[in-house]
Amino acid sequence: MPEYLLYFNQQWVGDHTEEWFRGRGPLAMAVVNEMKAAGVYVFAGGLEEEDGPVYSADPTGGTVVITDGPYVETKEFLGGFAVVDVADDEAATMWAGKIAEACGWPHEVRRFKPQPRVE
DSSP: OOEEEEEEEGGGSOOOOHHHHHHHHHHHHHHHHHHHHHTOEEEEEEOOOTTSOOEEEEOTTSSOEEEESOSSOOSOOEEEEEEEEOSSHHHHHHHHHHHHHHHTSOOEEEEOOOOOOOO
16 A cells, blocks of 8 residues: 655644644544544654754765755744554545544645565
C-alpha cells in the first residue's frame, strides 16, 4: 500500500486563543488513535515553532556544510504532519479531512514515491 504525507504549514493555523488550542488537542489525538486502530498510522508529530532549532545540510560545494537556519529563507514552514499507509488517494484524503477538521486548519496530502526493491 502507498504511504501518504498529511501535513500543514504553520502559517495556515491562524491566530487562536490558548483555550481554543487546548480544545483541539484531544480532537486531534482522537483521530491519531483512530488511525492506529485502523492500522494505517505510521508516524505523526508537530514541529517546534520559530524558537526550535533549524539546521541545513548543503553538499553542493563538494563537502557537506551544516549551518543554522533554513536553507531557503521563507515565510512558511512545516508545522506538523502524519504519515499514513493506506490503499489509495481516496483513503488518504479521508484521513486528511478528519485530521484537518480535528485541528481546525487546512492540510495537504502528498503520496510518497514507491520504495525501490532491493534484491
